[in-house]
Amino acid sequence: MEFTKKIDEVRKFVRQWKKEGLSVGFVPTMGYLHDGHKSLIEKAVKDNDKVVVSIFVNPMQFGENEDFNDYPRDIEHDKKICFDAKADLIFNPDASEMYGDNFYTFVDMNIITKGLCGKSRPIHFRGVCTVVSKLFNIVNPDKAYFGQKDAQQLAVIKKMTEDLNMNIDIIGCPIIREDDGLAKSSRNVYLNNEDRKAATVLNKSLNIGKISINGGEKSVEKVKKIIENEILKEKNTKIDYVEIVKWPNLEPIDVIEKPILAAIAVYIGKTRLIDNFILE
Numbered sequence: 001m002e003f004t005k006k007i008d009e010v011r012k013f014v015r016q017w018k019k020e021g022l023s024v025g026f027v028p029t030m031g032y033l034h035d036g037h038k039s040l041i042e043k044a045v046k047d048n049d050k051v052v053v054s055i056f057v058n059p060m061q062f063g064e065n066e067d068f069n070d071y072p073r074d075i076e077h078d079k080k081i082c083f084d085a086k087a088d089l090i091f092n093p094d095a096s097e098m099y100g101d102n103f104y105t106f107v108d109m110n111i112i113t114k115g116l117c118g119k120s121r122p123i124h125f126r127g128v129c130t131v132v133s134k135l136f137n138i139v140n141p142d143k144a145y146f147g148q149k150d151a152q153q154l155a156v157i158k159k160m161t162e163d164l165n166m167n168i169d170i171i172g173c174p175i176i177r178e179d180d181g182l183a184k185s186s187r188n189v190y191l192n193n194e195d196r197k198a199a200t201v202l203n204k205s206l207n208i209g210k211i212s213i214n215g216g217e218k219s220v221e222k223v224k225k226i227i228e229n230e231i232l233k234e235k236n237t238k239i240d241y242v243e244i245v246k247w248p249n250l251e252p253i254d255v256i257e258k259p260i261l262a263a264i265a266v267y268i269g270k271t272r273l274i275d276n277f278i279l280e
Contacts, residue, residue: 023050026141061127240265
């Protein structure tokens with residue numbers, strides 16, 4: 001497994017691989033890797049001849065008073081997970097390497113970035129689209145892998161590649177969960193013992209909402225209220241949003257007609273966590 005912090009070196013490796021007729025898979029991450037990330041890397045290894053993993057905490061997608069400075073980082077831990085998952089190259093650039101001096105160019109999107117996480121994090125997806133576009137241009141992959149836990153991000157990246165005619169297949173991969181149902185997330189490390197127990201309410205509430213839908217409930221407002229009521233049974237929770245929208249265009253709906261995305265963002269203590277389910 002190779003490791004580099006330089007754009008030119010990534011391009012050198014990829015050029016050589018493609019000259020040899022090898023396919024390239026790509027897993028972009030912000031590091032502090034867990035089993036969810038590992039599952040993406042393993043899927044990429046299965047599908048491709050070579051796999052690149054980027055590890056970059058992107059300052060552009062963090063707003064004021066968000067956790068950029070506190071976001072967990074452990075590059076040695078990340079290297080081990082990448083090695084165990086059989087990645088071929090880690091790209092771990094500094095912000096100066098990615099953006100340099102006098103950086104003026106951004107990739108932005110509207111409509112599907114307005115709701116859900118985009119509503120409470122208004123600059124977030126401009127940062128995501130910009131950095132992912134740059135990474136795609138640097139790595140030039142055949143396929144790129146994203147987890148469903150960040151469902152809005154997955155929809156945004158798919159739409160961006162479609163709109164900008166990027167010749168990359170975007171592969172969505174299932175949410176990986178702890179034994180008690182909590183979606184694996186780098187931010188779970190922020191939770192103290194009490195908050196960690198409380199955080200299981202995210203998946204529980206979504207499952208209750210899913211049961212209601214599968215039982216025939218068609219009213220978006222009624223299902224949202226069922227999910228909200230379950231979340232609020234747990235003390236020390238604050239709801240950012242509970243939404244049910246059309247999948248994958250994320251249009252607001254009043255009546256449930258599949259395919260739909262049910263997505264939530266909830267503060268457990270001071271930690272904001274997200275979760276969702278998709279019904280095709």
